[in-house]
Amino acid sequence: MKIDYLSQSGGRIRLKVVHVRESSFDVYISPEELNPYPGLYRVLEESRKKASVETYPQPFEALNPAPLTVQIDASEAENLSKLLETKSGVNPYERAVKVMVGQHTYLIAFEHHCG
Numbered sequence: 001m002k003i004d005y006l007s008q009s010g011g012r013i014r015l016k017v018v019h020v021r022e023s024s025f026d027v028y029i030s031p032e033e034l035n036p037y038p039g040l041y042r043v044l045e046e047s048r049k050k051a052s053v054e055t056y057p058q059p060f061e062a063l064n065p066a067p068l069t070v071q072i073d074a075s076e077a078e079n080l081s082k083l084l085e086t087k088s089g090v091n092p093y094e095r096a097v098k099v100m101v102g103q104h105t106y107l108i109a110f111e112h113h114c115g
Contacts, residue, residue, distance in 0.1 A: 011074050012071045012072070012073060012074065013072055013073075013076075013077035013110060013111070014069050014070070014071050014110075014111040015040060015043075015071075015077075015111065016067035016068070016069055016107075016108070016109040017044060017047045017051065017068045017070065017106055017109075018047060018051050018056060018064075018068075018106065018107045019044070019048045019051055019104060019105070019106050020053055020098070020107060021052060021054050021055075022054055022055050023105045024098065025098045025099060026088040026090050026097050026099065027084060027090070027098075027099055027100070028099075028100045028101075029087070029099050031101060031102055033083065034101065037072060037076060037080060039071070040072060040080070040108075041101075043069070044106055050065075050068060052065065056107060067107075069111070084097050092108065092109075092110050093110055096108060096109035
């Protein structure tokens with residue numbers, strides 16, 4: 001899946017981010033580990049104001065916030081996916097990863113290429 005996904009990406013991968021105030025998490029990532037991804041770190045912070053929810057998913061889809069998005073280079077996506085998968089055991093190309101950074105938890109989903 002990962003090879004197909006990256007080969008069809010056009011060199012850019014889009015990540016979707018939602019902040020979840022009350023959630024377990026798959027992996028803890030330090031803010032320093034996100035230094036190579038300044039766009040992602042910015043969107044994580046922004047999501048606390050614009051795409052935050054108490055729990056996820058909500059019982060009705062309309063109650064879920066629209067995720068914020070950020071595009072990163074395919075090489076950055078490959079490095080980020082390795083970091084997330086190594087630390088959490090979750091393949092981010094198969095499902096969203098619940099990531100705790102500092103005191104905040106986020107859902108990060110690699111968006112599938114759709115043509």
